[in-house]
Amino acid sequence: MLKVQRGFQRYLGRFLSSSNSNMSVDYSVQGSVAVLEVNNPPVNALSHGVRLGLKTGVEQASRDRNVRSVVIIGKGQTFPAGADIREFGKPSKEPWLTEVGMAIEASPKPVVAAIHGTCLGGGLEIALFSHYRIAVPSARVGFPEVALGLLPGAGGTQRLSRLTGLPVAMDMISSGRHVPIKKAKEYGIIDEIVTGDLMKAALKFAQSIQGRPLKDRCLMFKVVPNADKLEEFTSAAMAQVKKKYKGYEAPVVCIQTVRASAELPYEEGMKLERDLFLQLQGSGQARAQQYAFFAERAVSRWVMPGGSYKTAKPLPVRSTAVIGAGTMGSGIAVCLLSAGLPVYLLEQNEKVCMILNFKPTLNYSDLKDVDLVIEAVFENLDLKRDVFSKLDKICKPSAILCTNTSTIDINRISTATSRPDKVVGTHFFAPAYHMRLLENIYGTQTSPDTVATVMKLGKTINKVPVLVKSCHGFLANRMNGPFNTESLFLVEEGASPQEIDQVNEDFGMPMGPFKVRDLSGIDISWRINREVAKALGTTITKETKFLGGNRYCGLNDDFFEKGRYGRKTGKGWYLYEKVGGKIPTVDSETEEIINSYRQRRGIIKRKITPQEIFERQFYSCINEGFRILEEGICNTPEEIDISWIYGFSYPKFRGGPMFYASQIGLKRVYDRICHYHETCPYSIHWVPSRLLKKLAENDVPFSQWANHISKSRM
Template sequence: MNTAEAAGAAAVASARHDDILVVTIDNPPVNALGVDVRRGLMEAIEAADADPAVKAVVLLGAGRNFLGGADIREFGKPPQAPALPDVCNRIEACSKPVVAAIHGAALGGGLEVALGAHYRVALANARLGLPEVLLGLLPGAGGTQRTPRLIGAAAALELMLSGRHIGAREALKLGLVDKVEEGDDPVAAGLAYARELIASNAAPRRTSEGTALADRPATQAAIDAARADTGKKARGLFSPLKIVDAVQGALDLPFLEGLALERTLFLACLDSPQRAGLVHAFFAEREAAKAPETRSAQPREVNSVGIVGGGTMGAGIAVAVLDAGLPVVMIERDEEALARGRANVEKVYDGLIAKGRIKPEAKEAIMNRWSGSTAYDALSQVDLVIEAVFEDMAVKQAVFKELDRVCKPGAVLATNTSYLDIDQIAASITRPQDVIGLHFFSPANIMKLLEIVVPAKVAADVVATAFELAKKLKKTAVRAGVCDGFIGNRVLAVYGQAAQMMMEDGASPYQIDKAVRGFGYPMGPFQVSDLAGGDIGWATRKRRAATRDPQARYVQIPDRLCERGWFGQKTGRGYYLYPDGARVGTPDPEVEAIIDAERRRAGVTPKTFTDEEIVRRYLAAMINEGANVVDQKIALRPLDVDVTFVHGYGFPRYRGGPMHYADTVGLDKILADIQEFAKEDPLFWKPSPLLVDLVARGANFASLNK
């Protein structure tokens, strides 16, 4: 046996159970489909075919999963034979019935292997999916050809275009698996099914010969509907429409030609910059969760959570905590406010009931974990408290004084502040080691980002506790240092200012929004301001007025709108008009008149901007301040900035994040842009020392992620 064969044998073991060959994939931690697994599977199927004593084959995974998809250690490396499509084809070509016994994850290539098998039995804990679209790819080992032939085009397209994981029961209903077993032993389930097949003289049943596409008109209608829907929902994305093209091939072409088309489309996706951006985002999220404190300290136990404040943010946080199965104690200043807080929480669940997402009894069970009080003493036994009151230092310090008085020793005391100095909050009480920032994004029960803000005196196990809580809440956590605005809002303030300066210099807010949407954002900065409420930014500007550099340019247009009470959607007008409670705004001629008047007051002669020039300035400001945030250790690495902006600020995920995007453009080009803009305003367009250093060294942001 040569070295390659030995490695394959180690990753895939075969054992005879009477006349059934059980083939076990054992490649910890998730049974990824590395080259050794692929070789081992190929050899096992060859051996089964050649052995007359073997009447059936069972494929299963050791440990907690069947097969977890591609091996990330092979990303970016030259491909090694056998390729996964060849493995799946060889499994399907086996002359003996092959049963896939699925438990845990069967995702991506793992599910494609199962589809290559002739029969599939799933344990109740199985999770199946084809999530390649989330990495800018499509299933490339027969998934786009076998899945629609097995379960029909509509179901197959939904599965592939959503990238979602489904459970065993749903898989059975779709026809993706043949039966579901309740036990926890895949060997027993696989053997039992194989014996049934042998007893009934069942022949191999090849998925490639499935008949679910037989009704051509209905199938074509499903593909056309998916194409139209995908064109709207996946605007700017490359791989989703390629998935639709591949399924069209499954309808139009013989199986082998369909596989060839799939391979061509897969390679096109592989070469796309979007694939690189999505893969970067995927790995960056996992790295962001590995803060130094999570390696050095064990988290404290959190079995109950207190929330101070029942407004929009407090209620959203309460829902996120309740959804994680934890009890919540909400504190408000009086009974009326407490009733509103409870109503805010119930409103979320009532909306889910109306959409058929949960049943009324589920809401009742959840709300049984909610309790409220107007007395801080109700928090005496909770393990963690999140303060979500008005963004004012004195108000927050008053809350923390009460928490210091009533909370038990070791309780974690968290503030949801968006901007304020958490070191100052911590210094106001006797236990600064227990104070941390948990900056949720609104609506807190939906938005994935959670900035975990680490003040100077906090204990390492409190930071570890915050990251563990983020996992329970299914949030994407990013570690941030203390400064005005932390990572996200600090950078937002700078590129928001760049947008305002372009508006005063001649671009309309509507053109700026359109240009930013064209880059891939769901909304432009002025639409976001109207959605969040212009009064929030106004309050921040007034708070910073005393410390603002008198030499710095200050655009007063937003203040003129706020002075009129035009705060955005909630007041029916902001930069846009929102008649009759409309959710989508229309341009407002009066706003344009105010902008013209402000240009005259400031002595600005308007100039024209192309959309491309708008995007260059907008992103240069964002990238430059992102570099400052990394340079000053507010963010640990550039990838932390990327994760923050992808999950909290709408940066297009397929571009990877602003720092990854800067690498793809070239840092020398970004720096040249900033130096060019600095001729107009050297104070605002001051290049980040980190950016200057990286360009001088010929390095990039990615080099700092290691």
């Protein structure tokens, strides 16, 4: 465990620079008011210098006979917005934030927190230690620590409830949500909302409360309201977090800690908060969630042949178009519209086009002036090439032509145009308006400026863009291939769909693979299989056992032939109460179809353990992930992990498949892959990755993978 912790700290060191230990608070006296102006751009994070500056500033103001009140305010764009991430993974220096807060609360002169921007985490704790809190209308407050697998560690869990009551405090701290300032005032967090110049308003307010008694303004002396309903509030909050954040430890511990504010004396509650904070801080989930936090930022630092995020310049995108008004196309159009971008939606079916609230069009000629077009037609190469050929003739030369293909090599599409440098993949995930991953794919001739444009577009429409090199399946679906294929093989051999789904959901996936198949549509995967067979120059029949030399499972085809397409028909791998229903139930016909298939193939059913189910699905996709790194389809394990977190809802508390592999131990993962390579013949995805073999044999820590990945491509 210690080795893993040290490895994680070294990993953080790849992203973090040294923290400035100098005081970062400007101290001044304006009339009878001491002003402590936090000056640690860009977000005034609570670094050692800020903590030291606040403590010494409050102490200096306490000693100054001319000072009668104190204002804490942020310089620049925000009040302190939380901890300094540059100090993550490093030993903390005194004064601790709690010590700073105690000095503020103990001040004999009233302290006013004047809030603008975002007052988050430790910043909100500083505000809660202050005697008064004022804010501008645009400000927001919150405790986002739960997103990092933590809880507020400087009194937040014990102090917020004394202002808001238990239900609000439990919800805010366990969800990490940001609260608009008007709502914060309703909750009792803010004393006054001010307009105009915040500094002037803060000085005026600070003068108005000079000489007032302070004890009733100190939260440590307040009683949590409605504490007599503790059990009722706790039960309701716990039921909510267990349902909404299934598998996550931190939200549950947050509820337990806030509960303590109502049933323990203040000092005991503070001690419990600290103990539970340290417990979470040392947990595997916190390490995974913090890794995911930094990984999400790392994927924006993209690199490709000929350019990078540093050198490429995005082209302006002022108008857009989407080709195809089906489920994906309309979802993509919603994303663009929500970001304020005008959208033409081209559809061949006039009835479909007219019911949607876009700029509907049936004519390609209407797209002649748009800056960017996204094609979202069926996954058929000939159809896509036809669309791109038309767009190439009609769209202006500077227009970027994007394809939402999920598997087809971008190079095969771009040759239908005279501008392959302007052709790029923008792979959205269903439902497009909800799933946050945008997998951007560059071909051999895609220009860095084109890539920069779609990477920026991803941010504009609130997606998490990840850049990958073109190949069949790209990154996400290429890894998802063995993951899903193994689930079918497992059913072939004896497992039930519900057993497999349960293993996945117990691990933290929101839905198992068979529920996902029913949601996306069995007919979709049926069509994709036919496209693959066509590309290989063959056809799929009931007797097909191999496709392209690889083992093939035809179970999905049997369900398709029965008209069981999933939720859209009310039955698929599961039965639904109605067409389009969401609640799956076990269906006897499903078992009959599976048994009939096994008999036709001569397969004898065997008992398969949950461990084998887990390993065959997750280890096969991990092996493919190492192959992707070997081939340079992406550059870092972070790009893989973020793709799975935001594309397939992989549990963030696991960190992503590659990070999770590092936590299990690469030698164990490699050994099991070798085992399945021997016991599962004709499955190419079990051929062990050379990169994985090298990393496992040399026991390379996660923080040093990058060097070995680069060398593996030389």
